[in-house]
Amino acid sequence: MFYDIVIVGGGLAGLRAAIAAHDAGVESVAVISKIHPVRSHSGAAQGGINAALGNHPEGHDDSPERHAYDTIKGSDFLADQDAVEIMTADAPRIIYELEHWGCPFSRFEDGSIAQRPFGGAGFPRTCYGADRTGLYILHTLYEQVVKRNIEVLYERFVTKLAVRDLHCAGVVVQNLHSGEFEAIGAKTVIFATGGSGRVYSVNTTNSHSSTGLGVAIPYWAGIPLKDMEFIQFHPTGLDGSSILMTEGCRGEGGYLLNNKGERFMKNYVSEKIMELGPRDIVARSMQTEINEGRGFEDRYLQLDLRHLGAEKIMERLPGIRDIAMNFRNVDPIKEPIPVHPAMHYTMGGIDCDKNGQTVIDGFYAAGECACVSVHGSNRLGGNSLLETVVFGARAGKHAAGQVEGMSSTPDEEALNSALKAEKDRFKMLRETDGTENPYDIKNELARIMMDKIGIFRSQTDMESAVDEIKRLRERYEHIRAIPDTGKFNYDFLWVTEIAGNIDTALAIASGAAARTESRGSHFHLEHKKRNDEEWLKHSMYTFKDGAPEISYKSVTVGKYEPEERKY
Amino acid sequence: MAIFKVFRYNPESYEIARFQEYEIPDTESMTVLEGLYYILENIDPTLAFRSSCREGVCGSCAMHINGEYRLACETQVSDMGHNVTIRPLAHMKIIRDLVVDLTPFFDNYEKIKPYLINSGPVPDKEFKQSPKERKRIDHHVDCILCGACYGSCPVLATDSAYLGPHALLKVLRFVDDSRDDAAYERLAYVATDYGIFRCHTIFNCQQVCPKDLDPTGAIGKLKMKAVKGKLLGKLKKTGT
Amino acid sequence: MAERVSNQSALTWFLQRITGILLAFFLVTHLNVHHLFHDITLEGIINFSGVRENLQASLWWKIYYIVFVPFIVFHALNGLWQIIADFRLKSRAAMIVKALFWILGITLVAVAIMTLSNLFGGGA
Amino acid sequence: MNGDSKLKAMIKDADLNKNIGNFSYWLHRVTGIGLSIYLIIHIYVLSSAISGPESFNERMGSVQNPFFAVLEVLLIAGVFAHMLNGLRITITDFFSWSRGHKVLFWILAVIFVILMIVAIKLQWPKFFIDNYAMGGH
Numbered sequence A: 001m002f003y004d005i006v007i008v009g010g011g012l013a014g015l016r017a018a019i020a021a022h023d024a025g026v027e028s029v030a031v032i033s034k035i036h037p038v039r040s041h042s043g044a045a046q047g048g049i050n051a052a053l054g055n056h057p058e059g060h061d062d063s064p065e066r067h068a069y070d071t072i073k074g075s076d077f078l079a080d081q082d083a084v085e086i087m088t089a090d091a092p093r094i095i096y097e098l099e100h101w102g103c104p105f106s107r108f109e110d111g112s113i114a115q116r117p118f119g120g121a122g123f124p125r126t127c128y129g130a131d132r133t134g135l136y137i138l139h140t141l142y143e144q145v146v147k148r149n150i151e152v153l154y155e156r157f158v159t160k161l162a163v164r165d166l167h168c169a170g171v172v173v174q175n176l177h178s179g180e181f182e183a184i185g186a187k188t189v190i191f192a193t194g195g196s197g198r199v200y201s202v203n204t205t206n207s208h209s210s211t212g213l214g215v216a217i218p219y220w221a222g223i224p225l226k227d228m229e230f231i232q233f234h235p236t237g238l239d240g241s242s243i244l245m246t247e248g249c250r251g252e253g254g255y256l257l258n259n260k261g262e263r264f265m266k267n268y269v270s271e272k273i274m275e276l277g278p279r280d281i282v283a284r285s286m287q288t289e290i291n292e293g294r295g296f297e298d299r300y301l302q303l304d305l306r307h308l309g310a311e312k313i314m315e316r317l318p319g320i321r322d323i324a325m326n327f328r329n330v331d332p333i334k335e336p337i338p339v340h341p342a343m344h345y346t347m348g349g350i351d352c353d354k355n356g357q358t359v360i361d362g363f364y365a366a367g368e369c370a371c372v373s374v375h376g377s378n379r380l381g382g383n384s385l386l387e388t389v390v391f392g393a394r395a396g397k398h399a400a401g402q403v404e405g406m407s408s409t410p411d412e413e414a415l416n417s418a419l420k421a422e423k424d425r426f427k428m429l430r431e432t433d434g435t436e437n438p439y440d441i442k443n444e445l446a447r448i449m450m451d452k453i454g455i456f457r458s459q460t461d462m463e464s465a466v467d468e469i470k471r472l473r474e475r476y477e478h479i480r481a482i483p484d485t486g487k488f489n490y491d492f493l494w495v496t497e498i499a500g501n502i503d504t505a506l507a508i509a510s511g512a513a514a515r516t517e518s519r520g521s522h523f524h525l526e527h528k529k530r531n532d533e534e535w536l537k538h539s540m541y542t543f544k545d546g547a548p549e550i551s552y553k554s555v556t557v558g559k560y561e562p563e564e565r566k567y
Numbered sequence B: 001m002a003i004f005k006v007f008r009y010n011p012e013s014y015e016i017a018r019f020q021e022y023e024i025p026d027t028e029s030m031t032v033l034e035g036l037y038y039i040l041e042n043i044d045p046t047l048a049f050r051s052s053c054r055e056g057v058c059g060s061c062a063m064h065i066n067g068e069y070r071l072a073c074e075t076q077v078s079d080m081g082h083n084v085t086i087r088p089l090a091h092m093k094i095i096r097d098l099v100v101d102l103t104p105f106f107d108n109y110e111k112i113k114p115y116l117i118n119s120g121p122v123p124d125k126e127f128k129q130s131p132k133e134r135k136r137i138d139h140h141v142d143c144i145l146c147g148a149c150y151g152s153c154p155v156l157a158t159d160s161a162y163l164g165p166h167a168l169l170k171v172l173r174f175v176d177d178s179r180d181d182a183a184y185e186r187l188a189y190v191a192t193d194y195g196i197f198r199c200h201t202i203f204n205c206q207q208v209c210p211k212d213l214d215p216t217g218a219i220g221k222l223k224m225k226a227v228k229g230k231l232l233g234k235l236k237k238t239g240t
Numbered sequence C: 001m002a003e004r005v006s007n008q009s010a011l012t013w014f015l016q017r018i019t020g021i022l023l024a025f026f027l028v029t030h031l032n033v034h035h036l037f038h039d040i041t042l043e044g045i046i047n048f049s050g051v052r053e054n055l056q057a058s059l060w061w062k063i064y065y066i067v068f069v070p071f072i073v074f075h076a077l078n079g080l081w082q083i084i085a086d087f088r089l090k091s092r093a094a095m096i097v098k099a100l101f102w103i104l105g106i107t108l109v110a111v112a113i114m115t116l117s118n119l120f121g122g123g124a
Numbered sequence D: 001m002n003g004d005s006k007l008k009a010m011i012k013d014a015d016l017n018k019n020i021g022n023f024s025y026w027l028h029r030v031t032g033i034g035l036s037i038y039l040i041i042h043i044y045v046l047s048s049a050i051s052g053p054e055s056f057n058e059r060m061g062s063v064q065n066p067f068f069a070v071l072e073v074l075l076i077a078g079v080f081a082h083m084l085n086g087l088r089i090t091i092t093d094f095f096s097w098s099r100g101h102k103v104l105f106w107i108l109a110v111i112f113v114i115l116m117i118v119a120i121k122l123q124w125p126k127f128f129i130d131n132y133a134m135g136g137h
């Protein structure tokens, strides 16, 4: 199999890239995904997607510049400002395009796309479709893929990149439908594998499919990762399962209450902002309340929607109500929802530029697995869906512009050696006589990450996390053998994901331990202030001998000089 | 504690289909999906089942659980009385255990042109759509393509050419969209005996839909529109 | 969406409902008059002369049966055909079954009309 | 499962989907087939009229006894069940009442019971008179 462009990932970023590549005239495009595209994690996004359309009555003065400023300030000035400006300027066009493709956004009375306020934004600029925005956009993009007849190879599990001489020759997949390994050659590979939330196992809002493997594969192949230490904790994960209760709940006017029934956010931010502060600040405030004994059962706080009334809840947040009732037996119309902060988003990812290009020729990244960087050290709600479509489209288009001049003969040698490596690894996993249960390692890893690389981080914790993860890495060498089930060998899949999780976690922990300042989502208990002099720079991670080698890269500062972040 | 009886079948190794029993400790506030993961991780790594979002939005985990098609991730073990019997979706080839071949399901979805068709000029901004017009497609757009309806519809037991409730619901989603202008073309395609008129109004699809959608009602509306179109001679002939 | 464009089923589907609704009326009256035994003093209603008397009483009964018979035959056979069609026969087999159903239908209507014309007071 | 015949798959579905809609569907099928077969026989039996009153009366006589009177009640039950359910699915389609199909089912079930009580009451005498049609001669 050989294609001009192979896209790994069927989420928003991957599908948008495929459409862009196809529309730029490349016929030989394939989307490869370990799950069917419509099962992608993007479909779980609830709250909305940002664009300065100015449709909201209070948003007429909004502009891409204001959007850029809010994003940069939200990022705690670690975002590359040129990239942010590209994104916010392109936002209205790309939203209109989705709408023209049929995306069922909610509407204002005048028939325009409805917008709601979101945290850290100066204007209500988050376009939404009830609380199922991600689902609607994902299905709309998949529909466009069907319309264009773009090839979709689903349930193909990518496990390795074929890279030789700084050139990417393709990928190795396990075809779950046959159980066979296959090498898929390509002139260009675009990775759009999404976030790494499952590094934190159940303590995350992410799907089972959002694992660290997506960034680990290129990392193992020599492509650097960037800013991995910045992990966003969402303020409102449902108690128990950590399923997300969208920021839209607060956008629509929901309150956060502690066990005294107080809207405690007034003690942390200005009265004007209250619950709609940026996520890092709200999550820290909540954790402080819980740590200081003002939580419920020392575990959660309450998200109160009751005053919004049944009608508004049913119209704007129907999915939230369903989830609260199904998973926690709570009806938000009658009771407050128990919530706690939960791991939500990886700001960092595969280092790439504004077109998604990486240091390896013929290898691009887009979406949550990439780090362009537009989110810096803290992402604003609604900006990530935007990033996936804007930079997905850019990567697809740019790659399409490159394939013309590239060689059409597959690099058989690189592909075959990668294929053989995976077959050997599979054989080894089949025949090993280890005894360790791999899933114990997964759970142990999650515990370490939650306890030590959480919302508040101390130097000793972070350093011990690094050591412990290294030990897990050794334990992984001794796992029990996997069964040979032929088709749909899910044990092989999840065991492989765990390997990715370990190395991604190690990068996260190492980078966090190295950064002796507090910025955005990274809050260092011994260095509580931001330190621009030393740390206004991106962390870069290169995989060397089983551990990350950390270096730094400067941030692109533009119009907006770093200033203190006040809300 | 709960007993899970899980359907096992592996055509590769010529194993005969059977139910395998597993005992799962501590199932208070556990979902059926979590139970399956418990089996995979601690008892039997050969078990195959699909999942992703674990919050009822990706459509991976539809299966037959205690007498009805449900999403495993949305079903509490305690609500099943701690005795859980699981089968794969019907009407599709079983690949292994709870994993079925969804090819016909997605093929049928693709046949109905599941995308907006608008031949008019594209506006600079959005197509205007009033909240009232938007309301017409409310719910239809919430389908997660889980396949529960497809598994439950008895017509599909005997007629694999039937497009199925999921595809027909999608047709109404576009017919009712104020921005789409291919309504009669769409109707003409489904107003056939492998489309809406193969549906016997059995209601299983409505019964099992985890998103509480109403494919039966959608098909009913399409039938009435198609009959009207046919009587008024408006069903366009398409293609060759 | 290019192949297969016959929208004939729209009409048969609609007719199945329309005949069904009308049959509800026809059958209730028919059952009432001919199957259920009202008056025990009237010893036996179902015999030739009794029925004949009944039918000859008014033009309405004649029209009634002339409409009723084709409707019920259409409804029954189209209903059976819908069940068979659920099994998606190969097109040749489907054609044969359809042809048989047509023959059966026409025969049934013809026989019924002949019977009725006798009872209406024509021959015999 | 794989490889089952279509008929088997259809019957298996009845086991996997136990709810009002599916029950009504089977009821409708079974009564529909039953009534259709009855219709054919009915037309055949009555066609004896073509050969004159005697053969008609003879044939009618052989089916007018308590045994057939009870069968006739079954026929009537079939007609009512099929009729009411036919109306139910027609109403749900014609008036976009798909959400109300279960309520409708129970309403019609009550009507069915009432209709059957009336019918049995009317039919009651026939259960006890043998060869009642011949009496008129």
Ligand SMILES: Cc1cc2nc3c(=O)[nH]c(=O)nc-3n(C[C@H](O)[C@H](O)[C@H](O)COP(=O)(O)OP(=O)(O)OC[C@H]3O[C@@H](n4cnc5c(N)ncnc54)[C@H](O)[C@@H]3O)c2cc1C
Binding pocket: A008, A009, A010, A011, A012, A013, A014, A032, A033, A034, A035, A036, A037, A039, A040, A041, A042, A043, A044, A045, A046, A047, A048, A049, A050, A133, A134, A156, A157, A158, A159, A192, A193, A194, A195, A205, A206, A207, A209, A210, A213, A214, A244, A246, A344, A345, A366, A367, A368, A369, A381, A382, A383, A384, A385, A386, A388
């Ligand atoms: C619960 C939740 C709610 C959110 N809500 C919002 C919101 O309201 N607004 C907002 O802006 N952002 C939101 N986000 C963030 C946003 O949803 C994600 O960042 C975004 O959807 C990521 O899209 P993606 O295309 O990069 O990846 P995904 O949608 O995660 O897709 C990844 C794809 O890669 C494939 N893949 C991964 N690994 C492999 C492999 N090894 N082999 C083959 N295929 C592979 C997967 O199958 C999948 O198709 C939310 C996130 C969460 C967790």
Ligand code: HEM
Binding pocket: B199, B200, B201, C016, C017, C019, C020, C021, C023, C024, C025, C027, C072, C075, C076, C078, C079, C080, C082, C083, D028, D029, D031, D032, D033, D035, D036, D037, D039, D079, D082, D083, D084, D085, D086, D087, D089, D090
């Ligand atoms: C009394 C009033 C009647 C009504 C309201 C009625 C209504 C209906 C309707 C709406 C259908 C279509 C069901 C579908 O699409 O599957 C149907 C099917 C059918 N009807 Fe009737 N009907 C009536 C009487 C009869 C009678 C008297 C017979 C037989 C002689 C009959 C035989 C059938 C058969 C065989 C089917 C097909 C069943 C199936 O598709 O499963 N019906 N009826």
Ligand code: SF4
Binding pocket: B142, B143, B144, B145, B146, B147, B148, B149, B150, B165, B166, B169, B205, B208, B209, B210, B211, B212, B213, B215
């Ligand atoms: S209509 Fe309902 S049951 Fe059918 S695929 Fe969609 S969500 Fe699933």
Ligand code: F3S
Binding pocket: B152, B153, B154, B155, B164, B165, B198, B199, B200, B201, B202, B203, B204, B205, B206, B215, B216, B219
């Ligand atoms: S179950 Fe099937 S027959 Fe019609 S009402 Fe639903 S599609």
Ligand code: FES
Binding pocket: B050, B051, B052, B053, B054, B055, B056, B057, B058, B059, B060, B061, B062, B071, B072, B073, B074
């Ligand atoms: S896992 Fe996504 S719907 Fe159940």
